[in-house]
Amino acid sequence: MFSHDEVGREFIHALKYRGERAIARWLGESLALAHAAELRSHLPVDTVTWAPTTAAHRRARGFDQAETLARATAKALRVRPVRLLRRLGSTAQSGAGRADRLAGPGFDCRARAAGRRILLVDDVVTTGATLRAATAALVGAGAAAVHVAACARRGRDRVSAGA
Template identity: 35%
Template sequence: MKTCPCVHAARAARWRWRTTGRSAANVCCTPPLWAGALALGDYRFPNDQFILRMKFGAEPALGRWFGDLLGARWVQGDMPLPDHILPIPLSRERLLERGFNPAWEMARRIAATLNRPGDAYALQRLRHSAAQSSLPLHARSRNIRGAYACDTRWDGQTLLLVDDVMTSGATLHEATRVLLRQGAAAVWVAIALRTPRDSTP
């Protein structure tokens, strides 16, 4: 498999958002609730083609590939070792449509690299809703609010949330909120690609 251009072109390093509003990072939920995040690169051509192939071309192997890259970067960046690794879950309808959860394909490979447990079901998607990518930025928080639940207690534990792409941050913000409510001491985020700061969703 060819090397993703984002590995060479993007600054794949630890980054945190500052509370400087949308202009800084296209984040609709500022300040974010997560402790910090790692991304391989920006969601722009040609990097975006790998995501599109993975999600809509039924290529789960690309998810595992992204997971291997993220796991290696996590180690190289001396990031905190999480107690558990969780993917952003899909709704039942979306899972049936795609046949797999790209975030879980990534998460389980990160878990293998870090030798930490991964759990595909601890975080649950309660309802199906419009795809976040189909909505304007201001509507995404409302669309995803209350979409996730978790019965597991994470008292004092550090969790790593995994997703394929982050645009507004609304999905990760809502999932992080649920996990913190369940006692997690900190939630970190690992994503394959993020929408660049100079893009408008």
């Protein structure tokens, strides 16, 4: 995972705001490599899914960056990507203050999560609210296990690119 400054920020912004989707393959492979050992030491995942962006962001960008990353990660892990979550509401996390971010988005999970061992992918972790809400929806729908992976971390608890 990258810190969301300098190089890490450039990678994410190239994908998210400039539509450079080719970078998703490299980021997805990096996520797969970073989590492969952890996933082998636990029950292996059988599904990769993502925390979907807002409909407005998807329309404006022409794609959902988290979905693109999840599909690339799934391909590298040789696991099937499955859309399991639906975002509730239209409020975006980007540009929101900490309190609003912590309130986070809501997600609804489709019944296909029951019994699955899932890797949940997102692009950037700021407060962790998106991943917590998405994980709660998956667990609430009966997921056997949920592992999370993100490309970058913002905020006080940053992780260096080498970690």
